[in-house]
Amino acid sequence: xxxxxxxxxxxxxxxxxxxxxxxxxxxLDNLIKKIIAFTLLSDGVxxxxxxxxxxxxxIVSILEPGxxxxxxxxNAVLIFGPGIVLTxxxxxxxxTAVLVAxxxxxxxxxxxxxxxxxxxxERK
Amino acid sequence: xxxxxxxIAYVMVIGIAIGAVAALLQKDLLRAxxxxxxxxxxxxxxxxxxxxxxxxxxxxxVATVLMxxxxxxxxxxxxxxxxx
Numbered sequence: 001x002x003x004x005x006x007x008x009x010x011x012x013x014x015x016x017x018x019x020x021x022x023x024x025x026x027x028l029d030n031l032i033k034k035i036i037a038f039t040l041l042s043d044g045v046x047x048x049x050x051x052x053x054x055x056x057x058x059i060v061s062i063l064e065p066g067x068x069x070x071x072x073x074x075n076a077v078l079i080f081g082p083g084i085v086l087t088x089x090x091x092x093x094x095x096t097a098v099l100v101a102x103x104x105x106x107x108x109x110x111x112x113x114x115x116x117x118x119x120x121x122e123r124k
Numbered sequence: 125x126x127x128x129x130x131x132i133a134y135v136m137v138i139g140i141a142i143g144a145v146a147a148l149l150q151k152d153l154l155r156a157x158x159x160x161x162x163x164x165x166x167x168x169x170x171x172x173x174x175x176x177x178x179x180x181x182x183x184x185x186v187a188t189v190l191m192x193x194x195x196x197x198x199x200x201x202x203x204x205x206x207x208x
Contacts, residue, residue: 013137100198107202
């Protein structure tokens with residue numbers, strides 16, 4: 001019997017996001033929809049990385065004045081995953097901006113947002 | 125053991141799944157961008173529940189406002205409705 005705790009629940013959400021994002025990127029035809037699916041995939045990977053560092057019943061990894069120094073390393077959540085994800089969120093936005101810019105150029109050149117028509121290469 | 129924290133986490137996980145599926149099923153691309161923002165704010169609450177408040181704040185500002193904003197600019201420069 002699997003215990004339904006917060007970590008398992010978050011892993012399930014991350015798995016759902018990765019599956020939906022990957023499926024959307026592969027099988028949807030609209031270029032903007034592909035970009036939205038890419039952001040969903042990126043969110044899923046971020047959630048999986050944060051969930052890996054979660055400690056059940058732990059504390060936020062900020063050393064407050066009242067906290068004892070000996071209990072802090074065993075109770076605090078791991079900081080490495082969130083440190084990476086904080087960068088990844090910001091980089092994800094700039095990646096999205098580049099993808100949108102490429103989509104706008106493709107729309108000016110081919111007059112359509114369908115990936116199948118763009119791949120055929122018929123100019124407007 | 126079910127407490128209020130877990131109830132919020134359940135609601136947010138269900139919100140993430142529904143928002144992600146609904147965003148990709150829309151024909152109107154503007155509505156899809158807003159729904160992806162809704163999914164993103166649910167993810168921000170889940171980050172808060174996972175004891176990473178810095179990520180929650182960043183996700184709530186950057187990924188909820190800026191990301192749909194950029195996509196909406198792209199939609200206005202191209203076309204709003206998905207073609208047949």
